[in-house]
Amino acid sequence: MNEQYSNRSFWEGRSVLITGGAGFIGSNLARRLVNLGSEVTIVDSLISKYGGNLYNLDGYESRLKINLCDIRDTSSMEALLYDKSVLFNLAGQTSHLDSMTDPYTDLEINCIAQLTLLESCRKVNPLVRIIFASTRQIYGKPEFLPVSELHKSSPVDINGIHKLSAELYHSIYSKFHDLSTCTLRLTNTIGPRMRIKDDRQTFLGIWIRRLLEDEPIQVWGGTQIRDFNDVDDVLDALMLAAMSENLDAQPYNLGSKEVVNLTDLANQLIRIHGSGKLNLIEYPKTRMKIDIGDFYSSYDRFQDATSWQPKTSLYSTLKRTLDYYKSNLPAYI
Amino acid sequence: MNEQYSNRSFWEGRSVLITGGAGFIGSNLARRLVNLGSEVTIVDSLISKYGGNLYNLDGYESRLKINLCDIRDTSSMEALLYDKSVLFNLAGQTSHLDSMTDPYTDLEINCIAQLTLLESCRKVNPLVRIIFASTRQIYGKPEFLPVSELHKSSPVDINGIHKLSAELYHSIYSKFHDLSTCTLRLTNTIGPRMRIKDDRQTFLGIWIRRLLEDEPIQVWGGTQIRDFNDVDDVLDALMLAAMSENLDAQPYNLGSKEVVNLTDLANQLIRIHGSGKLNLIEYPKTRMKIDIGDFYSSYDRFQDATSWQPKTSLYSTLKRTLDYYKSNLPAYI
Secondary structure, X not given: OOHHHHOXXXXXXXXXXXXXXXXXXXXXXXXXXXXXXXXXXXXXOOOOOOOOOHHHHOOOOOOOEEEEOOOOOHHXXXXXXXXXXXXXEOOOOOOHHHHHHOHHHHHHHHXXXXXXXXXXXXXXXXXXXXXXXXXXXXXXXXXXOOEOOOOOOOOOOXXXXXXXXXXXXXXXXXXXXXXXXXXXXXXXXXXXXXXXXXXXXXXXXXXXXXXXXXXXXXXXOOOOEEOEEEHHHHHHHHHHHHHOOOOOOOOEEOOOOOOEEHHHHHHHHHHHHOOOOEEEEOOOHHHHOOOOOOOOEOOHHHHHHHOOOOOOOHHHHHHHHHHHHHHHHHHHO | OOXXXXXXXXXXXXXXXXXXXXXXXXXXXXXXXXXXXXXXXXXXXXXXXXXXXXXXXXOOOOOOEEEEOOOOOHHHHHHHHOOOOEEEEOOOOOOHHHHHHOHHHHHHHHHHHHHHHHHHHHHHOOOOEEEEXXXXXXXXXXXXXXXXXXXXXXXXXXXXXXXXXXXXXXXXXXXXXXXXXXXXXXXXXXXXXXXXXXXXXXHHXXXXXXXXXXXXXXXXXXXXXXXXXXXXXXXXXXXXXXXXXXXXXXXXXXXXXXXXXXXXXXXXXXXXXXXXXXXXXXXXXXXXXXXXXXXXXXXXXXXXXXXXXXOOOHHHHHHHHHHHHHHHHHHHO
């Protein structure tokens, strides 16, 4: 665990609510905070298409409160919120394609429930520190690289529109209603406990599953450049954001020191695993319309404000992620 | 009426649906289209805080169909939509302050209902040409002037967030689902039939009311620069957008050749009226948080695409607007 960011004196005894807490990032965060002595409550509705998985909290069940509840359930959320010191708002529908075929569910979870949550904070706990996990998705197709926060927001799918609305809600509730919010725009986050059943959370998930099941990795296109953050580096960022009350309400990018194209990434994964193969396939037409080409982001602004920087190499991330799923595969497929 | 844009051969016999059709812009558009021989159906729910006013359609009641219905009423909207050739999507909640005190209503009307409307088009009438009236509000506080479409979208209130979402829905439904949409970002539109009861639609409305009721005009701040379009010029733009299938799905700005600060505008209004006075008052704190400073926009991109330009001077607009309310005041207060 990274001591610089962990700051036990801040987190010990602190009451923390994590929405999406059984999901990939939420569960990793919950585990780390519990180890630092925080009183952690996680909220998750375990919707089968999303990232929530109680196995992610394996071994921690008695050390935190697991509250199954949909963030659209306003009354329950208010009762859970009122006495918390920090809210990590991580719940969300993450599939871009699902948002195009079922825009209403994405609307409810990623947009309406976010407004409701902020109204609830305003009503029952206006002093809670709120950290919202947004996504590079809101930028759409980059006009320049690396993408900084000066880049226009031009989402190319319904999911991106709603994440953008949620960001803007957080920012306006900070400025207008004096809530204490900070938004981080995450790029591709990977690591243990991510969803690997399919590509709903990240394409890397299904790659790892296929590799471990001796199936070829299917790489769409292959030349697209991406950046990746290890989930542990993202936890550092989320915790720093919570501790830094002086941050802007305007969103901050995370990002990586390394970039890689998808073919090279697949080959690196195969090398680490020691076997496997990849099938390069043409980009399907339905996906082409929401493709964004190359993407990587600049995290300079967040680094300037907090000294955060990603510490884990892509190689290490891929290695420890693969190792995790080699030992825990049945719980994730 | 402007013959260049009116193009009777295009509009004669054409079936047109106008949401917000009893409102300011909608009713002016309905009247013009009826005069060109279109088969016009207007949809309005006459919500008392909004711009709908049946008096706006005075004299035209037998020449068009007035269908009272909320655009949130999906089933009725589908039945109204299925056989139309053009949809002018003008319905909306326009008050910035109301959106801050009651964000849910703004969400329902300006965001959710817009998604529903597009889904309905997709389902029952995927070939309908859809013209959406958005607003300069989505830009927020300008970083440069005049504001072109290259400017970032950074809305400063809930209304702006939802109008931005609605724009993005229109753009994505065009790209991904092949609907035929065009969005215009209107700046301050003024003219006969605007709401003057209060400042919910435009501050100029309440100024005119106060002038005609021999009350002083209250000018908040006074140095802020704005641009104004006469509603007739906006009708030209909307109709051109409907006729030009080759336009981008990315929003186009409207704008003016003239800019004016609010104190000068109030004084000009008083001169035209022949009497009146203004009270300069300090910007209230609640409004300061959503103030955007100076704003005026560039309409070069829309002009390049369609040859549209505003033709009415600010003086003429103010004169004919004042004249209209002098003769029709009781219907608007």
